[in-house]
Amino acid sequence: DFPTLTNLISSGKDSRMGQEGGRWSACTHVEKYGVNFAAFFARHLAFGLKPASVLEFGCGLGTTSDFLARFVPGGSRVVCVEPEPMLGEVFGRRPFPQRPLQLSLMSFAPGEAQQQCANALYSSSQQFDLVLSLEVAEHVPNEFTSQLIQRLADATFKYLVFSAARPGQLGTGHLDDSMKSRTWWTQQFEKRGLVYLPQLSRALSRVTAQPERAYDLGKNLIAMGRPGVAEDITDIPKVAHDCIFYPKFNLKYRKKDQDQQTDQQYGDEEEVAFLKEKHPELPEFLPLDEPCPFPSDANMNLRQTWVEGQVQALWPELDYLIRQVK
Numbered sequence: 001d002f003p004t005l006t007n008l009i010s011s012g013k014d015s016r017m018g019q020e021g022g023r024w025s026a027c028t029h030v031e032k033y034g035v036n037f038a039a040f041f042a043r044h045l046a047f048g049l050k051p052a053s054v055l056e057f058g059c060g061l062g063t064t065s066d067f068l069a070r071f072v073p074g075g076s077r078v079v080c081v082e083p084e085p086m087l088g089e090v091f092g093r094r095p096f097p098q099r100p101l102q103l104s105l106m107s108f109a110p111g112e113a114q115q116q117c118a119n120a121l122y123s124s125s126q127q128f129d130l131v132l133s134l135e136v137a138e139h140v141p142n143e144f145t146s147q148l149i150q151r152l153a154d155a156t157f158k159y160l161v162f163s164a165a166r167p168g169q170l171g172t173g174h175l176d177d178s179m180k181s182r183t184w185w186t187q188q189f190e191k192r193g194l195v196y197l198p199q200l201s202r203a204l205s206r207v208t209a210q211p212e213r214a215y216d217l218g219k220n221l222i223a224m225g226r227p228g229v230a231e232d233i234t235d236i237p238k239v240a241h242d243c244i245f246y247p248k249f250n251l252k253y254r255k256k257d258q259d260q261q262t263d264q265q266y267g268d269e270e271e272v273a274f275l276k277e278k279h280p281e282l283p284e285f286l287p288l289d290e291p292c293p294f295p296s297d298a299n300m301n302l303r304q305t306w307v308e309g310q311v312q313a314l315w316p317e318l319d320y321l322i323r324q325v326k
Contacts, residue, residue, distance in 0.1 A: 002088040002102075005030065005321050026087050029060050032172050034322050037063045038217065039310045040247075044208040044240035045161065046071045048233060051130035054078040055121070055155050056100075057107070057148075058136030062086040063315065065100040068130075070314075079128075081105050081121070089317040107151065108144040122151035129158045135171075135216050137164035137185075142177035149185075153192035158230045160194060161204065163221040171216075183274045186222050194224040196279065197232040202265050202286040208240045211248040211300075212307060218250075219268070234286060243292040245306070246299035256291065263288040 008027050029036075045051070046068055052075070056065045059080040069078040078100035080086065086102050093099075107118045120126075131152055140148055152160060165171055167179045186196050200223035209217040225232070241247060253266045265286040266272070275282055295303070312319045 002086050002090075002092040004088045004092075005318075007088075026061055026084065028172065030322055030325055035061065035063060035311050035315070035318065036213075037067075037307070037311055038209055038213045039307045040240050040245065041204060041209045041213065041217065042067045043071075044204060044236060045130065045132070046076075047073065047237040047239050048203075048235070049130055049159055050074070051076055051128075051159070053126070053128045053157075054100075054130045054132060055081070055126070055128040057081050057131070057133040057152060058139075059086065059100075059102070060134075061318070062090045062100065062102070063311075064132070064134070066090055067314070069098065069100045077101075079103060079121070081107060087318065089321065090315055108140070108147060118151065122155040124154055124157065126155060127157045128155050131156045131160045132162075134161075134163045135165060135220070137162075138169075138171070138174045138179045140178055141175060145178060145180075149188045150192055153189055153194055153224075156194060156224070156226055158226055159197075159200075160189065160224040161221065162189070162224065163205075163217050165216065166220055169216070169220075181270070182220055182222055183270055186224070186274065187278075189222075189224045193227070195227050195230075196282070197223040197225045197230065198267065198271070198275065198279075198282050199232045199234045199286050200225075201271075202267055203234070203236050206249065206253060206265050206267070206286075207236060207247065207288070210250070214250075236288075243290060246295040246303045247292055248295055248300060248303075249292075251294065255285075257287075261291070263291040 005026060042064055050073055054068050054076055059065050059082040062080055065078050065080040068076055077097065080100045080102045082102060083104055083106050085104060091099050091102060103121065105117060106114055133152060137148060162185060164185060165174050165179050166181055169179065190196060201221065204223060205218050205221035209221065253268060255264045255266065257264055265288055266284065
């Protein structure tokens with residue numbers, strides 16, 4: 001059984017948990033960040049990558065895992081790794097396999113049984129089409145960072161979508177020694193046999209994560225792939241990015257082509273420097289076939305209402321509890 005938010009509070013696992021680093025409780029997430037669901041980014045993962053299997057390391061409230069389990073076309077086997085039990089308001093309303101499978105696993109615990117379980121999970125034999133870890137690595141003690149990188153790389157059969165707090169990024173429970181640059185993470189995953197996918201990285205971080213997660217995913221996210229298996233996808237599904245959704249973007253990194261027919265999405269200065277030094281053969285920008293005007297404040301408010309409405313519809317009990325907390 002999955003505990004409710006009220007159960008967690010009464011058991012002492014309130015929002016103080018995880019303040020100094022390490023694992024959180026759902027109460028910490030709710031108080032500090034609310035749901036924090038990137039609706040169009042999640043649509044991009046589900047309808048753009050169409051992963052038949054997913055492993056998410058560090059699931060937070062479990063909303064992204066839950067969304068993928070529900071909406072990937074043709075269905076998806078989703079495994080969520082989170083030491084603390086997921087919320088009943090998210091995971092407890094549908095039977096498995098209509099919801100993700102949660103493993104309450106400490107991936108770096110010293111016990112033999114824990115290590116055997118972790119070794120079996122983070123293995124190429126599991127054939128995960130998508131391995132996902134969003135803003136989690138900065139909570140893992142630095143002594144386990146190398147092991148974390150290897151485990152995520154080993155588990156990746158096709159795509160790895162990864163984001164971790166950059167040095168100096170504010171947040172709850174961040175460990176300074178565990179905060180690395182996006183370039184550093186990219187090079188570490190390349191050493192473990194994965195390849196950098198610049199177009200998918202730009203599409204996810206610069207297009208569909210904007211503006212809801214511009215502060216973290218928009219600056220930290222990278223997409224990696226298994227050579228010979230994953231392609232660097234340039235197409236973004238309409239359900240995730242269309243002008244009718246009033247997408248906001250950073251004007252500094254978005255340009256028009258010479259004929260004014262398409263938009264060109266560039267990376268930031270860090271990506272430009274990385275590609276120039278390590279991968280001059282890779283494309284400089286992502287072409288966007290449908291140029292969108294920069295949205296007005298009224299349009300942005302309407303978009304925010306849509307995002308909140310999706311949360312209300314997908315997880316009504318969680319939405320209600322968070323509004324009570326606020």
